[in-house]
Amino acid sequence: MELIDGNKIAADIIAELKAQVALLPGRPPCLALVRVGEDPASVSYVKKKEKASADIGITSRLLFPPVTISQDELFALIDGLNADSEVDGILVQSPLPKHLNEVAVFRRIAAHKDVDGFHTLNLGKLAQEDETGFVACTPAGIMQLLQRSGVSISGRHVVVLGRSLIVGKPTALLALQRKAWANATVTVCHSQTANLPALTRQADVLIAAIGKAGFVTADMVKPGAVVIDVGVNRVADSTKKTGYRLTGDVHFPTVAPLCSKITPVPGGVGPMTVAMLMQNTVKARRQNLPFPQP
Amino acid sequence: MELIDGNKIAADIIAELKAQVALLPGRPPCLALVRVGEDPASVSYVKKKEKASADIGITSRLLFPPVTISQDELFALIDGLNADSEVDGILVQSPLPKHLNEVAVFRRIAAHKDVDGFHTLNLGKLAQEDETGFVACTPAGIMQLLQRSGVSISGRHVVVLGRSLIVGKPTALLALQRKAWANATVTVCHSQTANLPALTRQADVLIAAIGKAGFVTADMVKPGAVVIDVGVNRVADSTKKTGYRLTGDVHFPTVAPLCSKITPVPGGVGPMTVAMLMQNTVKARRQNLPFPQP
Numbered sequence: 001m002e003l004i005d006g007n008k009i010a011a012d013i014i015a016e017l018k019a020q021v022a023l024l025p026g027r028p029p030c031l032a033l034v035r036v037g038e039d040p041a042s043v044s045y046v047k048k049k050e051k052a053s054a055d056i057g058i059t060s061r062l063l064f065p066p067v068t069i070s071q072d073e074l075f076a077l078i079d080g081l082n083a084d085s086e087v088d089g090i091l092v093q094s095p096l097p098k099h100l101n102e103v104a105v106f107r108r109i110a111a112h113k114d115v116d117g118f119h120t121l122n123l124g125k126l127a128q129e130d131e132t133g134f135v136a137c138t139p140a141g142i143m144q145l146l147q148r149s150g151v152s153i154s155g156r157h158v159v160v161l162g163r164s165l166i167v168g169k170p171t172a173l174l175a176l177q178r179k180a181w182a183n184a185t186v187t188v189c190h191s192q193t194a195n196l197p198a199l200t201r202q203a204d205v206l207i208a209a210i211g212k213a214g215f216v217t218a219d220m221v222k223p224g225a226v227v228i229d230v231g232v233n234r235v236a237d238s239t240k241k242t243g244y245r246l247t248g249d250v251h252f253p254t255v256a257p258l259c260s261k262i263t264p265v266p267g268g269v270g271p272m273t274v275a276m277l278m279q280n281t282v283k284a285r286r287q288n289l290p291f292p293q294p
Numbered sequence: 295m296e297l298i299d300g301n302k303i304a305a306d307i308i309a310e311l312k313a314q315v316a317l318l319p320g321r322p323p324c325l326a327l328v329r330v331g332e333d334p335a336s337v338s339y340v341k342k343k344e345k346a347s348a349d350i351g352i353t354s355r356l357l358f359p360p361v362t363i364s365q366d367e368l369f370a371l372i373d374g375l376n377a378d379s380e381v382d383g384i385l386v387q388s389p390l391p392k393h394l395n396e397v398a399v400f401r402r403i404a405a406h407k408d409v410d411g412f413h414t415l416n417l418g419k420l421a422q423e424d425e426t427g428f429v430a431c432t433p434a435g436i437m438q439l440l441q442r443s444g445v446s447i448s449g450r451h452v453v454v455l456g457r458s459l460i461v462g463k464p465t466a467l468l469a470l471q472r473k474a475w476a477n478a479t480v481t482v483c484h485s486q487t488a489n490l491p492a493l494t495r496q497a498d499v500l501i502a503a504i505g506k507a508g509f510v511t512a513d514m515v516k517p518g519a520v521v522i523d524v525g526v527n528r529v530a531d532s533t534k535k536t537g538y539r540l541t542g543d544v545h546f547p548t549v550a551p552l553c554s555k556i557t558p559v560p561g562g563v564g565p566m567t568v569a570m571l572m573q574n575t576v577k578a579r580r581q582n583l584p585f586p587q588p
Binding site: 119120121122123124125127128130154155156157163165169170172173176178183185186187188189190192193194199 | 413414415416417418419421422424448449450451457459463464466467470472477479480481482483484486487488493
């Protein structure tokens with residue numbers, strides 16, 4: 001069994017992006033980071049994104065409106081960023097406070113600056129295999145983990161556990177693409193699936209994104225499979241200062257010995273999402289150049 | 295074994311739409327039918343759509359530019375229809391002559407008039423389960439055939455054979471939706487799939503859309519399965535005046551006896567596409583009313 005080291009792979013990608021950004025003509029890429037309120041997890045996530053930007057040479061523009069901002073005010077803020085030719089990418093940190101319509105807010109971001117890949121048009125482009133679009137960061141990160149670990153999914157059976165809009169469905173659409181690195185046979189399972197273990201046991205590559213701690217047990221995994229654990233679940237743990245620890249959707253101690261490769265939680269998929277956000281931002285800058293580059 | 299009668303189900307839907315249209319306020323729905331050149335198959339398809347429109351009470355506006363029309367001229371024609379508030383839906387009959395970029399032409403149609411459901415934004419809305427979008431006619435027709443034949447796919451295993459943009463992928467996305475009539479576990483197989491018969495034999499519902507005559511043979515089907523045959527293939531037949539007959543992707547004589555239900559070709563999925571085009575046009579009119587109705 002081999003651990004897939006997300007921290008290492010993400011660091012490699014960030015180093016590559018830094019080298020690419022140094023060669024870009026004109027001003028550096030600029031990412032607007034919008035954080036509403038002071039939610040501690042959001043503060044921490046946005047800091048990570050700011051730091052990765054700085055490491056690469058991406059300018060970050062920080063906008064921290066108060067938790068009381070109205071939807072119209074937030075729309076106006078986004079409209080300003082959409083219209084600003086100095087801004088290449090816009091990220092609105094989720095979750096938003098309950099009085100804001102998150103879907104409407106994400107759709108307000110211009111599709112060509114939607115580096116989170118949540119816009120309807122970008123999801124449509126993913127389905128159409130149109131590479132001018134932005135792919136959501138978690139699915140894009142999963143594909144990078146597989147490619148950079150030497151796992152070919154072409155012609156093999158990828159089983160995706162979960163059908164969410166930001167992980168399950170786009171991951172399935174990516175794995176299906178007519179690309180040398182994709183071309184997988186894809187099954188999407190979810191909470192309503194009958195005989196789930198019989199299906200997941202067929203997976204050459206099992207991608208768990210169901211949001212339930214330790215849900216995937218040894219009886220659900222084929223020996224030799226590659227397992228990607230997307231889950232980030234909080235489990236009470238009195239030995240921790242925070243009172244909890246993070247754990248994945250996979251019961252790691254019993255599943256890991258069966259696998260040919262597996263991602264740990266934390267340190268697997270997690271670090272990749274920031275790296276993919278950076279990659280999308282550099283792509284947005286390229287497409288935003290007076291003479292866009294591929 | 296029971297035949298699923300696409301002609302009967304399509305006729306039922308058309309009768310329902312006629313009753314709905316009679317109750318709509320204001321002018322009747324209007325569908326623009328654009329046919330470039332005189333390709334005989336396209337002439338016949340457009341006639342069918344014109345006739346179905348007339349049966350329902352939908353006004354059709356016919357535009358038959360010559361085969362020599364340039365892309366810019368066709369764009370200008372579409373732009374005019376997009377801007378015309380008297381036009382609710384726009385259909386450009388495919389295939390287009392080779393000198394025209396079909397993808398670019400389909401994308402030129404305003405998303406809210408794209409009753410064929412090919413626009414990137416409508417595909418994105420399908421993935422997002424946003425019901426304001428238009429679903430492509432063949433996938434929508436397949437779901438209607440299943441529902442109206444009393445086949446529930448919830449929690450059952452739907453295997454889609456083929457990953458095309460207009461059938462395979464949207465059908466998979468529809469079957470996955472969190473709807474009482476959907477909620478299926480979905481596998482998408484294709485030309486690169488290893489051990490295809492082992493996968494298709496797991497299907498409670500097998501949807502064949504691979505474009506190869508008689509490809510699905512008895513060894514690939516689980517006894518009792520429901521089989522939907524989307525294929526429309528021309529096979530040489532000297533006993534026919536045309537020199538060919540139409541046949542599906544399923545080897546009907548050997549597969550049909552195994553099935554609980556199966557669609558014939560012709561007379562299965564085919565008639566449903568026109569019915570779904572009509573349904574999308576009525577929906578476009580509803581959304582285009584001064585006070586849109588659900």
